[in-house]
Amino acid sequence: MSVDSRLEQIQYPDNTGNILIDYDGFNRIQRLTRSVPNLGSIVVEYAYDDNDLITSVRTIYPGIAPQEVTYTYYPDGSRASMTIAGSVLTYEYAFLTGTLRVSGEPFAGLRIRVNLPVTTGLRQESWYDRRGLLRMEQTTNGVYREYHYNGRGLLTQLYNRDQFTVSNRYADFTNLQYDAAGNLLRMDVSIPAFGAAPALNGTVVYDYDAQDRQVYENASWYAQPVQFSYDPNDNPTTVRGISFGSNAADQISNSGWVYQNGDLVQMVRFGEGPVLTYNREHQLVRYYNPNAAPPIDIRYFYRPDGLLGGRIGPNYFRWYLYDGPVPIAEVDGNTGSVVSLYIYGPEGLTQRFAPGGANRRLYTFDPFGNVVHRVQFGQSYPNVLSLAWHDRLGATYLDISSTGANPFPSPDVLDGYLARYGIFRDPWTRPWNQANLTGLMTTSWGTAFDPATGRFTSRTGSSQNPYARLFRPEKNFADANWNLVVAFANWGYT
Incomplete structure (x- = not known):
């Protein structure tokens, strides 16, 4: 601490990952520095306008040139532009009348x-x-989405269509029905076949226990119903047919599961025994699967602001740039070049492309924010690259390309479960033989969630159970660690 009680340094007992904090003359954070073992340091620098709005975030990752995200604003403080490493997005706001294209x-x-x-x-x-309810989203010559609600403001219909010809259907979710507590009870799904990607048509039904925890989900394309049960402290006792015990600390007590300092360090996933390592902040820093052939080793690096700075995985080394807490770009860790830009609207992710617009993919989503289709921009309908389906609590049941490759061979790190809200997928953490497609999900804060157990891997939950996650889907959709809704309040939209 400084003489005026400003925090200026965070020093850890082993002196790894220490953080330095510098301030400007107005006591605003000007620079953050964090040491990264064996790589050097990560530095994040900030500049502000006279209204204390951030005008630039300059990030210096080890071994590559600095990258900068800059902002301009309208007089009322709304965002006017954002420039991501030279790529400029501009924002316009207007109050207008319009007509929905599907329903008229x-x-x-x-x-x-x-x-x-x-x-x-x-x-x-x-x-x-x-x-203030979202009614329509569209990308020029891309994907058109239309939303309908009941009198309570709950979604009743979501259409994903071709923007050029809206009769061309990607995925429609209709007749969403809820109980008095707002829990979703059913929805009708209409997804046509695209090449080898099969059609999904039918009704998905859900059920809940007396505490509004989801206990059942089923659809005609499920091999068997998805069922869950819980103990009084919200620990899942059965997850999709697999039983889990829990100790007094709400940790999995099954054979082979090991915790250290409150973090899950040894797990049993589909017959494999991955080893996990964390830093002092309980952020995941390593995932190692010795059962894979060859073994899979993933390393995670964190910025001084606590966000996930980068990852090294099989044939993958990327650093990330952020807009607030939301990942917006991938930077090649070897060359320093921006390789992907992730584009968001006020409600979340819509597409990604390389600088200049090459290799552009748009996404369709289900009502929960999970990617359903990857759509190739610049080709006429049907231009679907793949079809995916996730259950409500994160398991991937399907991720097949329209050419028949199963699973889809070239996923992005932001195109799976809850991708709409900037949640990273770890495609390397699914079983190496790909017999089951479900891997871990990682937030930008380094919190890992395992859909196979329905729990966090470290003590980061927001309920009385520090490992619990998504046991009440409608009511626990955004918690203090995932910030799925709070994140968008920081984007400057009005």
Whole structure:
């Protein structure tokens, strides 16, 4: 601490990952520095305007040139532009009247337009009604999404269509019904076949216990119902047919599961025994699977602001750039070049492409924010690369390409479960023989969630159970660690 009680240094007992904090003349954080063992240091520098709004975030990763994200604002503080390593996005706001294209229903409200750093005139738009509910999203010559709600403001219909010809259907979710507590009871799904990717048509049903915890999910394409049960402290006792015991600390007590300092360090996943390592902040820093052939070793590195700075995995070395807490770019760890830009609207992820617009993929989503399709931009409908399906609590049941490759051979790190909200997938953590597609999910804060157990791997939950996650899907959708909703309040949208 300084003489005026400012925090200036965080020093850990083993002197690894120490953090230095520098301030400007107005007591605003100006620079953060964190040591990274065997690599050097990660530095994040900030600049501000006279209203204390951030105008630039300059990130210096070891061994590569600095990368910068800059911002400009309108007089009311709304975001006017964001530049990601030279790629410029501009923002426009207007109150307009319009008509939904699928249903033809008129409405009036706010339109937020994001002009993209691609071919002139291409943009994405989000339209809201007077209640502030999202009614329509579209990307020029891309994907069109339409939303309908009941009188309680709960979603009842979601259409994912081709923006150029809206009768061309990607995925429709209709007739969503809820109980008095707001728990989703059923929805109808209509997804046509695309090449070798099969059609999914039917009704998904859900059920809950007296504490509103989801205990059942089923659809015609499931081999068997998805069932869960819980003990009084929200520990899952059965997850998709697998039984789990828990000790007094709410940790898995099954044979082969080992905890140290509150963190899960040895797990049993589909017959494999991965080893996990954490730092002093309980962030995942290593995932090692000795059962894979060859063994899989993934390393995670954290910035001084606590965000996941980068990962090294099989044939993968990337650093990440952020807009607040949300990942917006991947930087090649060897060359320092930006290789992917992730583009968001006010409600979340919509697409990704390389600088200049090459290799562009758009996404369709289910009502929960899980990716359903990867859509190749620039090709006429049907231009679907793949079809995916996740159950409500994160298991991947399907991720097949339209050419028949199973699983999809070239996933991104942001195109799976809850990808809409910037949740990373770890494709290398699924069983190495790919007999089951479910891997870990990692947040930008380094919190890991295992859909196979329904738990965090470290003590980061927000309920009375520090490992519990998503046991009440509608009510625990955003907690203090995942920030799935809070994140968007920091983006400067009004």
